Amino acid sequence: MTDRVGFIGLGIMGRGMTRNLLNAGHAVTVWNRTAARMEEFVAAGATAAASPAALAAVCEVVILCVSDTPDVEQVLLGEQGVIHGIRPGSLVIDMSTISPQATRDLAARLAAQGVAMLDAPVSGGSEGAARGTLSIMVGGSEADFARALPLFQAMGKTITRVGEQGAGQLVKLVNQILVVVNMLAVSEALLFAQAGGLDLPKTIQAVAGGAAGSWMLSNRGTQAIVRDFRPGFTIDLQQKDVRLVLEAADQMGLPLLATGMVYQLYRSLQQQGLGHEGNHALIKALEHLALRQVGAAPDA
Amino acid sequence: MTDRVGFIGLGIMGRGMTRNLLNAGHAVTVWNRTAARMEEFVAAGATAAASPAALAAVCEVVILCVSDTPDVEQVLLGEQGVIHGIRPGSLVIDMSTISPQATRDLAARLAAQGVAMLDAPVSGGSEGAARGTLSIMVGGSEADFARALPLFQAMGKTITRVGEQGAGQLVKLVNQILVVVNMLAVSEALLFAQAGGLDLPKTIQAVAGGAAGSWMLSNRGTQAIVRDFRPGFTIDLQQKDVRLVLEAADQMGLPLLATGMVYQLYRSLQQQGLGHEGNHALIKALEHLALRQVGAAPDA
Numbered sequence: 001m002t003d004r005v006g007f008i009g010l011g012i013m014g015r016g017m018t019r020n021l022l023n024a025g026h027a028v029t030v031w032n033r034t035a036a037r038m039e040e041f042v043a044a045g046a047t048a049a050a051s052p053a054a055l056a057a058v059c060e061v062v063i064l065c066v067s068d069t070p071d072v073e074q075v076l077l078g079e080q081g082v083i084h085g086i087r088p089g090s091l092v093i094d095m096s097t098i099s100p101q102a103t104r105d106l107a108a109r110l111a112a113q114g115v116a117m118l119d120a121p122v123s124g125g126s127e128g129a130a131r132g133t134l135s136i137m138v139g140g141s142e143a144d145f146a147r148a149l150p151l152f153q154a155m156g157k158t159i160t161r162v163g164e165q166g167a168g169q170l171v172k173l174v175n176q177i178l179v180v181v182n183m184l185a186v187s188e189a190l191l192f193a194q195a196g197g198l199d200l201p202k203t204i205q206a207v208a209g210g211a212a213g214s215w216m217l218s219n220r221g222t223q224a225i226v227r228d229f230r231p232g233f234t235i236d237l238q239q240k241d242v243r244l245v246l247e248a249a250d251q252m253g254l255p256l257l258a259t260g261m262v263y264q265l266y267r268s269l270q271q272q273g274l275g276h277e278g279n280h281a282l283i284k285a286l287e288h289l290a291l292r293q294v295g296a297a298p299d300a
Numbered sequence: 301m302t303d304r305v306g307f308i309g310l311g312i313m314g315r316g317m318t319r320n321l322l323n324a325g326h327a328v329t330v331w332n333r334t335a336a337r338m339e340e341f342v343a344a345g346a347t348a349a350a351s352p353a354a355l356a357a358v359c360e361v362v363i364l365c366v367s368d369t370p371d372v373e374q375v376l377l378g379e380q381g382v383i384h385g386i387r388p389g390s391l392v393i394d395m396s397t398i399s400p401q402a403t404r405d406l407a408a409r410l411a412a413q414g415v416a417m418l419d420a421p422v423s424g425g426s427e428g429a430a431r432g433t434l435s436i437m438v439g440g441s442e443a444d445f446a447r448a449l450p451l452f453q454a455m456g457k458t459i460t461r462v463g464e465q466g467a468g469q470l471v472k473l474v475n476q477i478l479v480v481v482n483m484l485a486v487s488e489a490l491l492f493a494q495a496g497g498l499d500l501p502k503t504i505q506a507v508a509g510g511a512a513g514s515w516m517l518s519n520r521g522t523q524a525i526v527r528d529f530r531p532g533f534t535i536d537l538q539q540k541d542v543r544l545v546l547e548a549a550d551q552m553g554l555p556l557l558a559t560g561m562v563y564q565l566y567r568s569l570q571q572q573g574l575g576h577e578g579n580h581a582l583i584k585a586l587e588h589l590a591l592r593q594v595g596a597a598p599d600a
């Protein structure tokens with residue numbers, strides 16, 4: 001029998017993911033804090049639930065994609081939470097990015113009720129969610145992974161089981177260290193290029209194919225030099241993920257010089273009211289220090 | 301008439317480049333400070349010169365690939381330097397990585413003798429030099445670039461004229477900012493992964509294809525986790541290039557937080573006697589701070 005699927009959290013990521021589950025032919029029940037957001041999915045064939053508990057009562061697999069650790073705790077354990085409706089033998093898949101330690105604690109709470117859990121945070125932004133090309137980093141048992149795989153395949157492309165519960169979140173945080181420090185590299189490189197009077201598109205073209213190459217350079221660097229700071233992923237959300245990195249690093253007694261610096265730079269941008277811009281607006285913090293601006297917007 | 305080519309500097313890079321010029325059928329005269337290194341090239345059909353001046357007297361194009369700014373100045377302007385043999389109408393191509401400002405000064409000195417100059421630093425390491433797959437970043441006039449192009453095509457793959465004299469060196473320094481700060485990102489990410497008990501090859505595999513991806517992660521990261529610190533490019537040479545970045549940034553009044561930090565971290569490794577290791581041994585400086593080690597060498 002095919003699992004009936006519940007999806008909680010129809011935000012910037014969850015919307016595309018739910019759409020792709022429906023397109024793949026899955027029966028999907030949805031719940032969202034702001035109820036109006038459910039309407040378009042009901043129109044597309046989904047069923048709306050009245051609460052996370054009500055959703056869990058009619059599904060064998062409950063997927064979550066919400067913002068932060070407290071949101072996941074509220075949706076799972078709160079007054080109308082999943083835990084009050086879910087039946088033994090069910091599977092919870094948390095696709096949010098939250099604390100690895102909190103993940104292990106939640107998994108233990110669910111296990112006490114006979115419910116399995118996978119942490120399966122994603123990378124690839126809203127474009128990846130919409131196109132079904134997300135990278136999905138999964139922590140949990142082999143059997144639970146196998147059960148969830150058809151669902152993951154509807155939402156993502158690179159799907160990797162990276163270890164036991166919590167490992168998915170840890171790998172996602174590794175991903176975020178790389179993303180933000182690579183963007184720090186891109187920011188310093190472009191500021192240097194600008195100060196030296198170089199042609200910025202030509203400079204990126206000359207170096208992107210070699211040892212200096214990165215996804216952030218080819219994608220966010222080329223946006224930054226035309227002053228396009230629309231978010232693939234906002235500073236506010238990126239900052240939240242970097243905070244999770246630094247909290248986990250603190251617990252492990254690990255110093256992270258560059259990642260810690262990026263956290264402070266993002267904070268300065270949030271203070272300037274730029275938290276809604278894309279994470280590549282990190283370059284603006286360095287521009288502010290250098291009293292220089294990189295590139296120019298194309299003529300209107 | 302085809303230009304007769306001189307090549308000065310048969311070091312780790314120059315050897316492969318000279319070999320590829322010979323393989324492409326060019327007549328090549330060589331000079332090297334340590335004369336014994338010329339022997340294998342004479343055996344392969346090159347002519348050995350007694351000095352840079354003597355080499356310049358019999359060539360229309362003089363290529364240099366030596367270590368640092370003072371070496372280029374010595375080879376071009378020293379007692380037996382190129383400038384004492386070269387004839388008007390000739391072209392000097394400096395493929396070393398040196399100061400952009402010194403490059404412009406040298407170009408002016410040569411121009412006063414009717415000699416043109418291109419700065420054409422490379423990226424791609426000794427492997428790229430041997431295979432003829434270097435990235436070559438060229439500064440200078442369109443006409444000089446066109447004259448040199450057949451020679452560049454024998455040595456490299458991505459060949460980009462990036463601007464006027466000095467621009468090649470500036471773009472190379474942009475390249476080096478990206479290389480070292482991307483390696484800083486890889487180092488922090490792998491330390492975090494190790495501290496979290498993750499499977500390191502699986503972690504790299506899960507994130508390398510997405511927004512976290514970089515050449516340094518896929519190439520040097522995978523070397524670092526098996527404790528393979530053999531140099532594609534040594535810390536001593538990398539440190540020299542980062543010094544050129546910081547000197548140029550100082551002249552432009554530009555603060556570079558992360559690049560400056562990497563410079564200090566490399567200095568700590570040089571103090572430990574590790575300057576001969578690959579630039580990805582940057583991770584050892586962070587391991588030293590964290591009292592942890594990433595990965596393990598494969599069983600012998």
